[in-house]
Amino acid sequence: MENVGVFDLIERMAALLRSEERKKCTSLGLQTVHLQALNYVSRCNKYSDTPAALSNFLGMTRGTVSQTLSLLEKKGYLKKTSDTTDRRVVHLALLPGGSAILEQAKPAELFCQAATLLKQNDTLDYETVYANTLTALQKANRSHSFGLCKTCRYFTTTADGFVCGLTKEPLTQSDSEKICQEHAVA
Ligand code: SF4
Numbered sequence: 323m324e325n326v327g328v329f330d331l332i333e334r335m336a337a338l339l340r341s342e343e344r345k346k347c348t349s350l351g352l353q354t355v356h357l358q359a360l361n362y363v364s365r366c367n368k369y370s371d372t373p374a375a376l377s378n379f380l381g382m383t384r385g386t387v388s389q390t391l392s393l394l395e396k397k398g399y400l401k402k403t404s405d406t407t408d409r410r411v412v413h414l415a416l417l418p419g420g421s422a423i424l425e426q427a428k429p430a431e432l433f434c435q436a437a438t439l440l441k442q443n444d445t446l447d448y449e450t451v452y453a454n455t456l457t458a459l460q461k462a463n464r465s466h467s468f469g470l471c472k473t474c475r476y477f478t479t480t481a482d483g484f485v486c487g488l489t490k491e492p493l494t495q496s497d498s499e500k501i502c503q504e505h506a507v508a
Contacts, residue, residue, distance in 0.1 A: 332455070339433060346427045355380065356399075359390050360424050363400055363414045367471060367500035369489070371413045375503040378466050399423060457507055469505040472498040476506060 343354050350357075362379050363371065370379075377387045391414070394400045399420030405411035416424075440448045460467050471477055476487035477498065484493040488504055 328455070342433070350423060350427060352423070352427075355382070355386075355390050356394060357424075357427050359387070359394060360399060360416065360420050362501075363416050364421065364424055365501050366468075367497055367502045368413075370468070370501065370503040371415065373412060373414065376414070378503060379468055381465070394420065466503050467505045467507055468501045468503060469507065470498075471500055471502050471505065473508060474502065474505045475508040476504075477508075 340354065343357065347354050347357055358380060359376060362376055366375065366379075369375075373384065373387055373391060376391075377384050380387065391400070391402070395402060397419065398417055400414055400416050402412045402414060405413060457467060457469075471486075471493065472484075477493070478485045478487045482492075484495070484498055485491070486493055
C-alpha cells in the first residue's frame with residue numbers, strides 16, 4: 323500500500339513538472355527532449371559528454387538521440403568534436419546559443435515555488451529524501467545514477483586537490499559539481 327502511495331506521488335509530481343516543461347518548450351519552439359539534452363550537456367563532465375551517455379541518461383535509443391543532436395547542432399545550440407585520441411568518439415559541448423536557451427527555460431517557476439515552500443519547513447531534509455528515492459529507483463531499474471561527482475564513492479581529496487579514484491585523473495572544483503555516467507553511490 324505504501325509503495326503504491328509513493329509511486330502515485332512521484333507520478334503526479336513528474337506530470338506537473340513535465341507539463342510546465344512542455345509549456346516552456348512550446349514558447350521556445352522546442353520539444354522537451356531538446357531541452358533535456360541541452361540541460362544534460364550543460365551539466366555533464368568530460369567522461370559523460372558523448373551521445374551514448376546522453377542516450378543512457380534520457381533512456382532513449384541512440385537513433386532518437388542522434389536526430390535530436392542533429393537538430394540542436396543545426397540550430398547552433400551545441401557542437402560535436404571528435405576525440406583527439408579516438409576519432410570514433412564524439413564529444414558534445416554547449417554553444418552560447420544553447421546556454422541562452424537554457425537560461426530562458428530553467429528552472430521551472432512551478433518547481434522554484436514548490437522548493438521555496440519546502441524550505442520553509444526545515445523539519446525534514448527533502449533533498450536527501452528525494453535523492454534517496456531517486457537512487458532506489460535507479461538501483462531497481464539497474465540504471466546509471468548520473469550523480470554529482472563530489473558525491474561519488476571514487477571521489478578522492480588529496481593534498482594536491484581532487485582525484486577520480488576510477489580514472490586516477492585530477493579533477494577540478496568545477497568537475498566536482500558536474501554529473502557523471504560512471505558515478506557510484508558512496
Ligand atoms: S569520481 Fe566518480 S563521478 Fe567523479 S569522475 Fe570519477 S567516476 Fe565520475
